[in-house]
Every structure is written in structure tokens, then in C-alpha cells.
Amino acid sequence: xxxxxxxxxxxxxxxxxxxxxxxxxxxxxxxxxxxxxxxxxxxxxxxxxxxxxxxxxxxxxxxxxxxxxxxxxxxxxxxxxxxxxxxxxxxxxxxxxxxxxxxxxxxxxxxxxxxxxxxxxxxxxxxxxxxxxxxxxxxxxxxxxxxxxxxxxxxxxxxxxxxxxxxxxxxxxxxxxxxxxxxxxxxxxxxxxxxxxxxxxxxxxxxxxxxxxxxxxxxxxxxxxxxxxxxxxxxxxxxxxxxxxxxxxxxxxxxxxxxxxxxxxxxxxxxxxxxxxxxxx
Amino acid sequence: xxxxxxxxxxxxxxxxxxxxxxxxxxxxxxxxxxxxxxxxxxxxxxxxxxxxxxxxxxxxxxxxxxxxxxxxxxxxxxxxxxxxxxxxxxxxxxxxxxxxxxxxxxxxxxxxxxxxxxxxxxxxxxxxxxxxxxxxxxxxxxxxxxxxxxxxxxxxxxxxxxxxxxxxxxxxxxxxxxxxxxxxxxxxxxxxxxxxxxxxxxxxxxxxxxxxxxxxxxxxxxxxxxxxxxxxxxxxxxxxxxxxxxxxxxxxxxxxxxxxxxxxxxxxxxxxxxxxxxxxxxxxxxxxxx
Numbered sequence: 001x002x003x004x005x006x007x008x009x010x011x012x013x014x015x016x017x018x019x020x021x022x023x024x025x026x027x028x029x030x031x032x033x034x035x036x037x038x039x040x041x042x043x044x045x046x047x048x049x050x051x052x053x054x055x056x057x058x059x060x061x062x063x064x065x066x067x068x069x070x071x072x073x074x075x076x077x078x079x080x081x082x083x084x085x086x087x088x089x090x091x092x093x094x095x096x097x098x099x100x101x102x103x104x105x106x107x108x109x110x111x112x113x114x115x116x117x118x119x120x121x122x123x124x125x126x127x128x129x130x131x132x133x134x135x136x137x138x139x140x141x142x143x144x145x146x147x148x149x150x151x152x153x154x155x156x157x158x159x160x161x162x163x164x165x166x167x168x169x170x171x172x173x174x175x176x177x178x179x180x181x182x183x184x185x186x187x188x189x190x191x192x193x194x195x196x197x198x199x200x201x202x203x204x205x206x207x208x209x210x211x212x213x214x215x216x217x218x219x220x221x222x223x224x225x226x227x228x229x230x231x232x233x234x235x236x237x238x239x240x241x242x243x244x245x246x247x248x249x250x251x252x253x254x255x256x257x258x259x260x261x262x263x264x265x266x267x268x269x270x271x272x273x274x275x276x277x278x279x280x281x
Numbered sequence: 282x283x284x285x286x287x288x289x290x291x292x293x294x295x296x297x298x299x300x301x302x303x304x305x306x307x308x309x310x311x312x313x314x315x316x317x318x319x320x321x322x323x324x325x326x327x328x329x330x331x332x333x334x335x336x337x338x339x340x341x342x343x344x345x346x347x348x349x350x351x352x353x354x355x356x357x358x359x360x361x362x363x364x365x366x367x368x369x370x371x372x373x374x375x376x377x378x379x380x381x382x383x384x385x386x387x388x389x390x391x392x393x394x395x396x397x398x399x400x401x402x403x404x405x406x407x408x409x410x411x412x413x414x415x416x417x418x419x420x421x422x423x424x425x426x427x428x429x430x431x432x433x434x435x436x437x438x439x440x441x442x443x444x445x446x447x448x449x450x451x452x453x454x455x456x457x458x459x460x461x462x463x464x465x466x467x468x469x470x471x472x473x474x475x476x477x478x479x480x481x482x483x484x485x486x487x488x489x490x491x492x493x494x495x496x497x498x499x500x501x502x503x504x505x506x507x508x509x510x511x512x513x514x515x516x517x518x519x520x521x522x523x524x525x526x527x528x529x530x531x532x533x534x535x536x537x538x539x540x541x542x543x544x545x546x547x548x549x550x551x552x553x554x555x556x557x558x559x560x561x562x563x564x565x566x567x568x569x570x571x
Contacts, residue, residue, distance in 0.1 A: 029377060033388050036374050040391040043406035043446060044398075046416040050409055058414045059422060104305035111298025119302050123309060127500060128557035130507020132524045133546035134312060136531050137320030140328065159312035162305055220399035223509045223528070237401055244405050244514060254409065257402045264397040 050254035070251030079256055086235040093157045093218035094211040101165025101210055109173035124163040135227045153228040161214035172206035205275050216264055236260050324543035330536050340540035351520035360505040363444035368498050371452025379460045395450035404514040407443040408432055432515050439515035448501040459493035491567045499560025503553040523549040
């Protein structure tokens, strides 16, 4: 009897107390997760509704008439050619900034280069410098020296993408196993085939991520293109900025905004799926 | 650096490594040196659009004007408010995703999908959501004349909300990466040793997350101080945040305002640089405390 009357050990006590505490916790956590979900989704909801709203007068909660008027208006305003410009600029920037970033990262991680720390700091410095200040100064120089605005723009966008490509590739090369390349060389592979068949395939996922980030910097840019392009480079962001500040035709503005949001998200999803598939193989 | 890494570094010739880094250094140095150099030269009258160069500090004396002081104040206030909200929400989201299950994949996915949305798009979306005829006002059945002025209003709610919206996703992703399996193990060990939930958060989770928090908060604040389009679209006409003020002076038909535009640009670079410096010092401290 005394054994039964003995007080329960604290261990059992917490084990009993736990379920109720964690049930409250689960409710709190679910509520917090839902609130954060709403926080991140909310701004995109009116944008998507407006993109398919032909008529949506105040104070209607939902569009009165659905349709594709906004899409027609957006493409009449030049969304098609703007998208082509955006793609061209972003692809060129990604194609330049990715190999440059990878080479610099390789140098910083696997070679003993002079002033390596300084070089590393300089290459990430652009993230701490406001781009608008740089291009306001730069445009006077390019005008004076007769450098074409498109060249100046691509160079500036590459410079502001490099911090991202260098950082991603440095992480890749820090974890990179050099012995594979050495073995390939020992077995008689030429430097070129070692690069293409051993080295690059090993860092391919990081190269893809770098290219995506560089693409995104150029694709998202508004002010650098406005100043250095001097109104002649009409990307989707330029079109969005000018139509948002002038027309007030909400449905075509929402369509242009949606056209900017969609491609990076599709790309990101595709990258994740392909990386996951390669990892499974 | 491991000894292995040192050995393999020593085996490669020095010159080749520097050559590999040069193509990346060239555009960065060209853009930063020419851009900032020209901004400084123009601000002190040594690179005039017309006429003879003559050194003057008048553009910097003009920085003492109330427009610049108010612009500086509003820029810092927007950066501080949006970064503070982003840190709290981003950390909360990262902890929810890292620690406990309910719909965690969904939350991480939303954060990852928010980061690539350009600020210009975010600003327009925020306008469609929060303006007096926006979706929130419609859903509440509000009277647009009495609806609080969230867009272009005295409290800069729309601007702060947009920055906090995107930067919170950025903070969440950075912190999530830094909270590795180690946090879970240490936290469980602390729980077995009798630490309460608050103690575990205070002494295990927060110290492990703080370097990532400091880095992401610093990058956000420096970015917000130097960013143009959100304040331009959702802000008021006065006071103008520094980038908006600089760009308006830059595009003024009166070319005499050019040096002042450049002085404001140089000032903004200084502010962003100071934020980066404070962040670096804080990072050193959190790293040292560990």
C-alpha cells in the first residue's frame, strides 16, 4: 500500500502535463502559421483579382465583370516587347555574372591569391551601396565618354549581381572535393575535359542558383534601367512604373505586375524540381 | 581553414588565382569607382555639366536644409520600422518552420516565393490592398473618406508594410538556413536539463539564430535606406526619403540642382555604409559571445 501512496515521480508528472500544454501550443502555432501565411499572400490577392477584372467599381468586394480587358490593354501598351527586353537584359546579365562569379569564387576558395580577403570584401561590397547613388554618378561619366547606355546598364547590373553569384559559388567551392579533379587529371583527362566533365557537373546546382539570382537582380531592377537606359530600354518594370504613376487603369497595371512576378516563380519552381530529381538519381 | 585546404592552396600558383578573380573585380570596381567618384566630383563642382570646374562645398552646405534633415529622418524611420517588423515576423516564421510541423512546408514555400517579387510589384500590390478604395477597405465596407490614409498618409504605413512584407520573407529564409539540426539537439538537451521554453529560446535558439538575424537585418536596413521605388509610389510628397529627394533634384529642369542631388546621393551612401558598419560590429560581437 505504501508503494501505491508514494508521490508520483516528477517524470510522470511532466508526461501527464505535456499533452494539454502542447495542444494549446499547437493551436497557437497553427494560428501564427496561418497569420504569417495571410501576411505573405494578402498583397498578391487584389493584384490577381484586378488582372481578371473588367469592371470592379467601389465598393464592390469582388469584380462585377470578369474578363481579359486588362491583358488586352497591357499588350497594347507594349507588354510583349517589354517582356522581350526584360528577358534579354536579364539573360545577358546572368550569362556574364555567373561565370565571373564562379571564377572569382574558385580563386578565393581554392587558390592562395594576393589580398584574398580584400578581394572577397570588394566583391560583396555592392550589396551595401545604394544602386541609385551609383547610377546617378555613372550616367554622367558614360554620357561624357560616349559609352552606350545599354553597355553601362549591363555592366552596372552585373556589378550588383556579383555579390550573389560570388557568395553562392564560394559556398559551393568551400564544400567542393578537389580530389575528383586531381584523379581525373592523373587518369589522363585534359584540363578542358576535366573542367567540362568533372568540375562543372559537380557545381552545376550552384551555378544554376547563381544564374537565377543574377537574372532576378536584372529582372527586378527599376531605377538603374530608368537612369542608365535613359528611357530607351523599356523593360516590364519600366512599363509598370510609368503606367502605375500615370494611367490609373488598375487592371492593366495588375496584369503587367503579374507578368513580372510569374517568370521568376516558374523558374524557381523548375530549378527546385530539377535539383531534387538530380539529387534522387 | 583546414590544413588540407592550406596544402591545396599552396600547390597552385599565385598568379593564376588572381587572374581568375580579375574579370569579376573589373565591373565591380569600374561601376563603384566611376559611379561614386563621379557623384563626389559633381557634388563639389569639379565635374559640372557646363562651364569651368571649380571646387565648392555649397552643395554640402545645402544639406543643412530642413528638406534634407526631414528626408534623412523619414528614411531612417522607415528603415528602422520595417526592419524591426521583418526581424520579428521572419524569426517567428523561421522558428515555426524549423521546430514544429503544422503546414511548415507551406510557410517556407510562401517565404521563398515572396523574396523574388520585385519591390516595384510589391508596392503596386500593397497599393491595391491598402488604399482607401483597396481590397481591405472594400472587405470592411469602409467609407473611403474616413478610411485611414494608409497609402501616402502621414504614418507611411504602406511603405513600411511593403518593405516589412518582403524583408520578413528574406529574414525567415536566412535564419532558417542557419538554424540547423544542432539547434534542435541543443534545445532538447536543455529541455531534459529542465530549461523552460522561454529559457531555451533565450539561451539556445536566439544565440544560434542571432548571426543570421544580424546579417539579414543589416542587409535589409541598408537596402531600404537606399531604395527608391516603394517610397516614390506609396509615400507622401513631403518629407521625401533621401533617394526620392536625390532623384527629383537630379531630374529637375534646373541643372543647378545637380550638385545638390549628388550630395544627397553621397549622403545616402554614407548612411547605408554606416548601417553596414554597425551590422559588422554587431556580428563580430554576437560571434564573439558564442
